Amino acid sequence: MLVTGKDILVPARAGKYGVGAFNTNNMEITQAIIHTAEKLRSPVIVQMSEGAIKYGGQDLANIVKDLATRATVPVALHLDHGSSYESCLKAIKMGFTSVMIDASHHPFEENVAETRRVVEAAHIMGISVEAELGRLGGIEEHIVVDEKDAFLTDPEEAVQFIEQTGTDYLAIAIGTSHGAYKGKGRPYIDQARIARIGELTTIPLVAHGSSGVPAEITRRFREAGGEIGDAVGIADDDLREACQHGIAKVNVDTDLRLASTVGIREVLKNTPKEFDPRKIFGLAREVMSQIVEHKMGVLGSVGKA
Numbered sequence: 433m434l435v436t437g438k439d440i441l442v443p444a445r446a447g448k449y450g451v452g453a454f455n456t457n458n459m460e461i462t463q464a465i466i467h468t469a470e471k472l473r474s475p476v477i478v479q480m481s482e483g484a485i486k487y488g489g490q491d492l493a494n495i496v497k498d499l500a501t502r503a504t505v506p507v508a509l510h511l512d513h514g515s516s517y518e519s520c521l522k523a524i525k526m527g528f529t530s531v532m533i534d535a536s537h538h539p540f541e542e543n544v545a546e547t548r549r550v551v552e553a554a555h556i557m558g559i560s561v562e563a564e565l566g567r568l569g570g571i572e573e574h575i576v577v578d579e580k581d582a583f584l585t586d587p588e589e590a591v592q593f594i595e596q597t598g599t600d601y602l603a604i605a606i607g608t609s610h611g612a613y614k615g616k617g618r619p620y621i622d623q624a625r626i627a628r629i630g631e632l633t634t635i636p637l638v639a640h641g642s643s644g645v646p647a648e649i650t651r652r653f654r655e656a657g658g659e660i661g662d663a664v665g666i667a668d669d670d671l672r673e674a675c676q677h678g679i680a681k682v683n684v685d686t687d688l689r690l691a692s693t694v695g696i697r698e699v700l701k702n703t704p705k706e707f708d709p710r711k712i713f714g715l716a717r718e719v720m721s722q723i724v725e726h727k728m729g730v731l732g733s734v735g736k737a
């Protein structure tokens with residue numbers, strides 16, 4: 433059933449488990465996410481960035497909404513990294529049941545003001561809101577936040593921010609970053625900071641940049657002709673621990689990008705005579721489903737629907 437993000441995340445925070453928020457850009461990715469959630473009896477969030485909306489538009493949103501509505505588990509359709517009030521309202525008009533207003537690159541007061549506007553409008557329409565305080569390293573949706581400017585979320589500021597905005601859940605900067613290159617060795621994640629914010633707040637917390645970039649996937653990626661450097665993602669144990677301290681929404685896009693590319697490259701490499709799109713995209717869907725299954729197991733959302 434199609435529900436709001438709050439319907440999914442409030443129980444997750446209370447139950448100390450994480451719910452995967454997986455980005456989609458086409459039908460096969462959407463099927464891999466929602467069919468796997470049904471198979472595992474797991475709630476799930478399907479999210480579209482502004483880039484995905486540009487790419488798939490209402491067509492893609494309708495595919496997600498239809499699968500979500502017919503799904504036997506709770507599914508929310510979420511706008512990822514909404515860059516403006518207008519963008520959030522447009523997404524709500526398209527049928528999204530959850531929207532992120534990402535104003536975290538603005539000074540505190542501006543972020544509060546922009547977030548409040550979205551919260552007021554979204555709540556009138558029964559839609560829940562994700563806001564962000566603090567900056568991830570790496571490439572943010574609209575700006576490059578280089579390491580020295582990246583700043584982690586201040587726990588006391590987070591309390592103020594939540595009180596002043598009424599946001600339903602909060603993305604916090606805890607050392608993670610978007611993309612396949614999250615650092616050398618074991619990427620840094622500030623568990624003490626998560627725990628502190630979790631102690632001081634009650635709303636669900638959101639971890640961006642949570643792809644694990646599994647070694648098996650990068651090995652297959654190279655093996656099938658792809659080129660990727662020493663990519664590394666967040667360790668499964670670090671994600672598990674973060675969900676014990678208040679992280680309830682866990683954003684994953686890169687792992688699905690890598691998995692779908694592995695599937696496509698392997699078909700093209702191993703069966704050069706193949707040109708049936710169902711074969712070419714079918715293996716990608718299968719590899720992505722395996723990734724979604726693994727992630728739901730790590731986060732503890734299996735059987736929670």
Ligand SMILES: O=C(COP(=O)(O)O)N(O)CCCCOP(=O)(O)O
Nearest residue numbers: 481483611640641642643683685686
């Ligand atoms: O936190 C994450 C994903 O983190 P990850 O990179 O670790 O998977 N996200 O919010 C996904 C961001 C995707 C935006 O990319 P496009 O604009 O190209 O659609």
Ligand SMILES: [Ca+2]
Nearest residue numbers: 534536564572
């Ligand atoms: Ca941001």
Ligand code: NA
Nearest residue numbers: 511512513532
């Ligand atoms: Na988001």
Ligand SMILES: [Zn+2]
Nearest residue numbers: 610640641683
């Ligand atoms: Zn993100």
